[in-house]
Amino acid sequence: MSKIKICGLSTIEAVETAVKSGADYLGFVFAESPRQVTPEQVRAITENVPDAVKKVGVFVSPMSQEVEAIIKAADLDFVQVHGEPLTETVSVPIIRAVSIRKSTALPEAGVPEAGVEEYLLLDAPPAKYMGGNGTVFDWEAVDPAKLPQEKLFIAGGLTPENVASAIRYFQPLAVDVSSGVETDGQKDLKKITAFCQAAKEETHVSATNN
Structure with a gap:
């Protein structure tokens, strides 16, 4: 049963809408981005x-000390790391974001020997920013059967229109959206609701058919 992560939140209205619509994870960007927030805002x-x-904090190539300080200040439950990975554990689970290209070698998230990450997030290659660029990666570049589905987040250009297809293809722990629920660069409350509804409907169908 796939869960839902709404990322790039910066207003109380968007947070409340995500929660009421059934989101399981709320993402807050602490890296350079139009969606960047402070721990105090969160x-x-x-x-x-x-x-x-x-609550998930999103970072790009951070230092462990910086991450730990923000975990405490913003009261985070997870951290999501793009770019250079953390080399040390922190006080909450780490989601390792990987940009998918044809030649991408996927880390074995959840395997202790592979590093300190506990979850794996697949995303589109970076554009101006590391994430939230609204582009879909080539799903067929990876084999879902080789992925740790119970620890897998899928991001990259998801929308209310294609999230059901992503759930069917990957059967992930969670689907992750940011720009796909925005209008003119701002979170669109109707799109947040539509995304959550589409994801929950497909999850229900998948569970019924299995």
Whole structure:
């Protein structure tokens, strides 16, 4: 049963809509991005978020000390790392983001010998920013059967229109969207609701058919 992550949140209205629509993870960008927020902002807009909904901080090539400070300041439950990976553990689980190209060698997320990451996120190659660029990677460049589906997040150009296809193809732990629920660069509350509804409907269909 695939869960839902709404990323790049920066307003209380978008956070509340994501929670009410059934999102399981809320993503907050601490790297350079139009969606960049501060730990103080995250604290303020997530004050009433239920404990069951997990807060994810998104970083690019960070230092462990920086990440740990923001975990505490923003009260994060997970961190998502693009670019250079962390070489040390931090106090919450790490989601390792990998940009998919034809020649990409995937790390074995969840295998202790592979590093400190516990989860794997597949994303499109970076454009101006490491993520949230609204482009879909070549799904057929990876074999879902070789992926740790119970630890797998799928991102990269997902929308309310194609999220069902992503769930059918990858059967991931979670699907992750940012620009696909925006209009003119701002979170669109109707699109957030539509994305969550489409993901939940496909998850229900997949569960019924298995």
